[in-house]
Amino acid sequence: MLVHFLQQQSATRFLIAFSGGLDSHVLLHLSATLRATYPQWHFRAIHIDHGLQPASAAWAAHCRAVCEVLAMPVVNVALHLQIPSGASLEAEARQARYAAFAQHLQPGEMLLTAHHQDDQAETLLLHLLRGSGVDGLAAMPAVRAFAQGWLGRPLLTCSRADLAAYAYQHGLNYLQDPSNADTRFDRNFLRHQVMPLLQQRWPAVTATFARAARLQGESRQLLHESLQEKLPHYQGSRPGTLAVSQLRTASLALQAALLRVWLVNAGFQLPPAKKLGSVLHDVLLATADAMPCVHWAGCEIRRYRDDLYALPPLVAHDSTQIYGWDTQQPLVLPSVGVTLVPEMLGAWLPIVRDSGSAVTVRFRQGGEIMQLPYRGGSHSLKHLLQEAGIPPWQRECLPLIYVGERLVNIVGVLQVNP
Known part of the structure; x- marks a missing residue:
C-alpha cells in the first residue's frame, strides 16, 4: 500500500509528520522498513510540539527516542502557541502546524501525513455540516502541491482498525493524546458519538463516505480542468x-x-x-x-x-520618502518591494555619469509634471497615470526617477529620453 503510493510519485525524498500517535507511528515504522529494499527513497521525520498540553515536552522526547531506535532523522519544532480569545483551538493549531511543515519542507520533497479512511469520512461529514460545495465534499486529496513540494496522504485507503492491527502486530509503543477524547471538538464528537451510531445501521459507512469523497474529488478535478480552459476568455x-x-x-x-x-x-x-x-x-x-x-x-x-x-492587503506607504541614487549599483526600495537597476535610466545614464547630475527617487505627492517632447510640452502625472490605466491604489507606490528636477521615468509605466 505505501510502496504502491510512493512508486507513483516523482519525489524521492519524504518528510513524515510524526506526532507519536497511532497513525503517524505506523506510517513512520512502515517507511523505516522500506529503506533497505528501496534505497532510492529517503525519509526523515518532523515532530511539532504545539505547547498546548502539559505532557507535550515528554511527547517530543518520546518521538525523538522512537526515531533514534529506527535510525530515522527527525526535526523537533516547538511552537508555544497562544490561542487568541474566541479562536478555534483546532484551527489555530492546524494553521501553525502546517506553517511549520512548509518552513521545513525542502524543494522537491513530499510531506507525508497519516490521514486514513476514517479521517476522510469524518472530514466529509464536517464539510457537509458546514454546507460546503464540491471542494469541501472532496475532502482530502491523496496528493496536492504544498510549499516547495507536495503533501501526500498514503494511508487514505486504510481504516483506523487496519492501523491498530499493524501497531499491535509490531508492538508499537504509540502516544495517546487525551484531547482526542474531548467531544467538545467537532471532529471528536463525530468520531466518538456520531460514527459509531451510523456504523450500527450501516457497517460500511466509513468506506462508503470515503468513496463518496473520492468521487467528489474526481468531479472537482473535471470541473477544475474545465474552468482552467474557460478562464482565459475572461x-x-x-x-x-x-x-x-x-x-x-x-x-x-x-x-x-x-x-x-x-x-x-x-x-x-x-x-x-x-x-x-x-x-x-x-x-x-x-x-x-x-x-x-x-x-x-x-x-x-x-x-x-x-x-x-x-x-494582498495594502500596507501603509510613506510617499514623502526621497532616495538619493548614485546609479553605480541597484537601489532597493523596501517599502514598495522594488529594486531599481541603473539600466532603467536608459539614455540618461551616460549623461548623468558625465555631468554628475543628481538622481533621486521619489513618490507621488500631487502636482507632478513630465516633459514629453514627442507629444508637445508637459503633462500632469495624474493624467498620465489615468491614461495608462494605473489603479489609484498603485499610484502612490510607483517610484518616480528624477534627474535633477526633471521627472524622467515613471517606473513600469513611462520613460522619456533626453
Whole structure:
C-alpha cells in the first residue's frame, strides 16, 4: 500500500509528520522498513510540539527516542502557541502546524501525513455540516502541491482498525493524546458519538463516505480542468485581472466558480460564502466609476474600470520618502518591494555619469509634471497615470526617477529620453 503510493510519485525524498500517535507511528515504522529494499527513497521525520498540553515536552522526547531506535532523522519544532480569545483551538493549531511543515519542507520533497479512511469520512461529514460545495465534499486529496513540494496522504485507503492491527502486530509503543477524547471538538464528537451510531445501521459507512469523497474529488478535478480552459476568455486588460464586463455575461454559478479558480491560481485563500456573494453583487454590479473593495484573510478584491484585481492587503506607504541614487549599483526600495537597476535610466545614464547630475527617487505627492517632447510640452502625472490605466491604489507606490528636477521615468509605466 505505501510502496504502491510512493512508486507513483516523482519525489524521492519524504518528510513524515510524526506526532507519536497511532497513525503517524505506523506510517513512520512502515517507511523505516522500506529503506533497505528501496534505497532510492529517503525519509526523515518532523515532530511539532504545539505547547498546548502539559505532557507535550515528554511527547517530543518520546518521538525523538522512537526515531533514534529506527535510525530515522527527525526535526523537533516547538511552537508555544497562544490561542487568541474566541479562536478555534483546532484551527489555530492546524494553521501553525502546517506553517511549520512548509518552513521545513525542502524543494522537491513530499510531506507525508497519516490521514486514513476514517479521517476522510469524518472530514466529509464536517464539510457537509458546514454546507460546503464540491471542494469541501472532496475532502482530502491523496496528493496536492504544498510549499516547495507536495503533501501526500498514503494511508487514505486504510481504516483506523487496519492501523491498530499493524501497531499491535509490531508492538508499537504509540502516544495517546487525551484531547482526542474531548467531544467538545467537532471532529471528536463525530468520531466518538456520531460514527459509531451510523456504523450500527450501516457497517460500511466509513468506506462508503470515503468513496463518496473520492468521487467528489474526481468531479472537482473535471470541473477544475474545465474552468482552467474557460478562464482565459475572461482575462482583463492587465495581467492577472478578470474583465468585469465578460464575467457579467456568465451565469452567477459560473461567475462564482471562475472567481474561485482565479483566486486559487493566484495563491489566495478562498473567501467565505458571504464574502464571495459581496464580490458577485457589490463589486461586479458596481458602476464603472466606483472602486469597491471586498477583503478577507490575506486577500482584497478591488475593481478599477473594467478590471477585477485580487491583491494582498495594502500596507501603509510613506510617499514623502526621497532616495538619493548614485546609479553605480541597484537601489532597493523596501517599502514598495522594488529594486531599481541603473539600466532603467536608459539614455540618461551616460549623461548623468558625465555631468554628475543628481538622481533621486521619489513618490507621488500631487502636482507632478513630465516633459514629453514627442507629444508637445508637459503633462500632469495624474493624467498620465489615468491614461495608462494605473489603479489609484498603485499610484502612490510607483517610484518616480528624477534627474535633477526633471521627472524622467515613471517606473513600469513611462520613460522619456533626453
